[in-house]
Amino acid sequence: MKLSILDQMPLAEGRTRSDAYEEAKQLATFADLLGYHRYWVAEHHHLAGLVCPSPEVMLAFLGAHTKNIRLGAGAILLPHYKPYKVAETFHVLATLFPGRIDLGLARSPGGSAEVTNALNDQFLKKVYAYPSLVDQLLQYIQNPKFDSKVIAEPVPTVAPDVWLLGSSEKSAQLAASKGLPYTYGHFRNPNIPMEPLNQYVQQFQNKNEDKKLKSIVALSCICADTTEKARELGLSEAYRSHLASIGKETEYLPAVETVKKEMQADPKLAVQLKGKLEKALIGSPADVKRKLIQLAVSYQIDEFMLLTNVHSFEERRLSYKLIFDEMAK
Template sequence: MKLSILDQSPISSNQTPQEALEATMKLAERAEKLGYTRFWIAEHHALPGLASSVPEVMLSYIGANTNSIRIGSGAVLLPYYKPYKVAETYNMLATLFPGRVDIGVGRAPGGSAEASAALSDNFLQSVFKMPELLKDLINYVDDKDEQVKAAPLPPVRPEIWMLGTSEKSARAAAENGLAYAFGQFMSDTEAESVVEQYRKAFKPRYEGQQPYVILTVSIICAETTEKAETLADSYLVWQVKNDQGNNFRGIPSLKEAEGVELSPEEQKKIDDMKNQMIIGNPDIVRNELNRIQEDTDTDEFMIVTITYSPEDKQNSYRLIAEQFQLQKSKK
């Protein structure tokens, strides 16, 4: 089984943004040693507790400090940008790090309405133009535009992925011959039907191309399920309080999370979020991923893990890698 990582560069309450970004880079180094396939960076804007606003900057830093793991965006929020500039940026990364670069593309705002307005004068209009923007990006990356080249042209072009949480994104991926990453961790839609629809509708962009699916899931793993549930508490409290507009300075410590009072509505939301996650010891995580793979026939899992401590986060990824013997499978 192939496993990968999506990191959002969360800022814990005892960290500076610089320390959070350094923790992301160290996690990427560790992920490569553990045998993970790829390491993607999320794009968020003006969201408290998240330091990753410009994935391509982090990707250049990570690429320079790793050797083989694939690196990419999860995702470039395309309505904010000109496709040509995105193609130039990722072609340059692919020139620096040949055969390692992914362009994950999405259309979510990735932040508040105020942040969207600061980034773009016509974000909603650009969302409606997403099919056109996507086709332009593909043409630039595939070097099929007759008038302008997205220089530098890399020895191995970046791989374009469509990211989404619905059947609409699955259709866009299939129609354009793109690999597809379904964000199960942030969607109420069942993955099985979405993935099946993508595979049935897939139209190859080049000869021999096959449909390919990543399923992105939220996991917290520890030596015992009790410990994993305790580690999850700080993330869940942070998430639900931010959703209610009560912004923490960062991911709270376990002690800080214990002291937070929750309303019945907030507690219900936390319970619902737990149902969308995999929280447990290594055996539970392995069994659940195997079950989901059987149900969805996914090609790869991408894991999102947020904990207060970077050490607990690295340990979670280590325990999962050991369950699936990633290092052995890469030899």
């Protein structure tokens, strides 16, 4: 079973945006040494507490500090951009880091309505045209010289792998219809069955007999030496999620001690956060391994992409190490 990392690049309380970029570099380097398969960076725009609007820039930075791990965008929000420009950008990355670049695509806005309009005042129109945008991009990448007057230079010796990301039946159906690998965002809807993934597998096999099925499940996961410690680490993301649900977004991922003080001041908060924690895969190494294997068997999964948002960078890094070491046993 392959293990990969999804980095939303959270801004932790008490640290700067520069710190967040440095932590991404350190985590990618660490993951490369451990043997993680991929390291993907998410795209968000002026979204509270998440600091990467340009995955392609981060990938160039991370590529310069890693040797083997695949690097990718999880995802480029294609309705914001012209497919030709995206192809050019990822051709440059694939030329710099041959055989290591993934291009994940999604249709979500990645920010508020105001920010979305600032990026692209035709966003909804482009969302409706998303399947066509994917086709255009695939043409530039998979058949780069189809039009000698419009080539997305430089054409790399090894093209980037294109993935579709999503958590809906619509995204799963689109990936299957295009014969593309699919990443299911379990972390977005952790309490519902992964039916879109099942649909993708069935439809892909029916329509693409000559292609190899590839899929990833991206899920929220926190691991520590004990389940109690892991749940404590999970308080930061649970509290941030709680604030967002009541319209009080915070600009950073709060420290555990900050959350504990809030819980002391509001006893009802502890109950609410408990519900949030139950949505994530949290526990000791043995607990996490057992749950991952259960999911893998139930849904025929051969690669998990782990999203771990905790305040302490040291604990975040340790979480990834504990899981990797346990799964290797």
